Amino acid sequence: MAKNLDILSGGAAQGLVARVQAAFEQQHGVRIAGTFGAVGMMKDKLVAGAPCDLLILSDALIRGLVAEGRADATTVRALGGVKTGVALKQGRSAVTIRDVDDLKALLQSAPAIYFPDPLKATAGIHFMKVLHALGLAGDAARLRTYPNGAMAMAALAQAPEADAVGSTQVTEILITQGVQLTGLLPAPHDLTTVYTAAVAKGAREPELARALIAALSAPEAAQVRRECGFD
Incomplete structure (x- = not known):
């Protein structure tokens, strides 16, 4: 055995x-x-x-x-090290994220934002801080949180909102069917976790x-x- x-x-x-x-x-x-x-x-x-x-x-x-x-x-x-990325539903045209303005514009336009637990998950904790820094954390109706990044990305893949956006570790985006990596969180909000x-x-x-x-x-x-x- x-x-x-x-x-x-x-x-x-x-x-x-x-x-x-x-x-x-x-x-x-x-x-x-x-x-x-x-x-x-x-x-x-x-x-x-x-x-x-x-x-x-x-x-x-x-x-x-x-x-x-x-x-x-x-x-x-x-x-x-693993960088923290931004994900879109598979098939959507890629969005270039060169700087904070690009990131904020993408997140502001998203009908729903999918990410991992903001209390227990490394990427979730960080991304919630990013939302606060961008003044976007108060719109709770658009925020979709899940116990971990894999679950958040699986939910994004099945999201009814075609223009939904997600964020988690790049590794979790890459292994999830139905989502695609469109870019990384830009400085000063970038994060690499060893x-x-x-x-x-x-x-x-x-x-x-x-x-x-x-x-x-x-x-x-x-x-x-x-x-x-x-x-």
């Missing part, structure tokens, strides 16, 4: 894990059981006692978990977790990481 390798991960890494999963499972005789979502929610699950061998979260959260004795400092490995992997303290399969970290971060996987939206 195959062993389970339990992962708690930010949604930004879901596409990357999926790309290496089949080969890794076959090589190591293991089944990867991944839970992906808002990084804050994944931390809450870990603290609540959810089974976990491998963590893939924002670098800041991983460092905090190391300090709390919940992650093994010797296994910490950065996978790369995602980092570490073996959880008390992991049942620490060696397999180490092996998966090595596979995800290996130089040979650099092209795959880029294709998935990692810098």
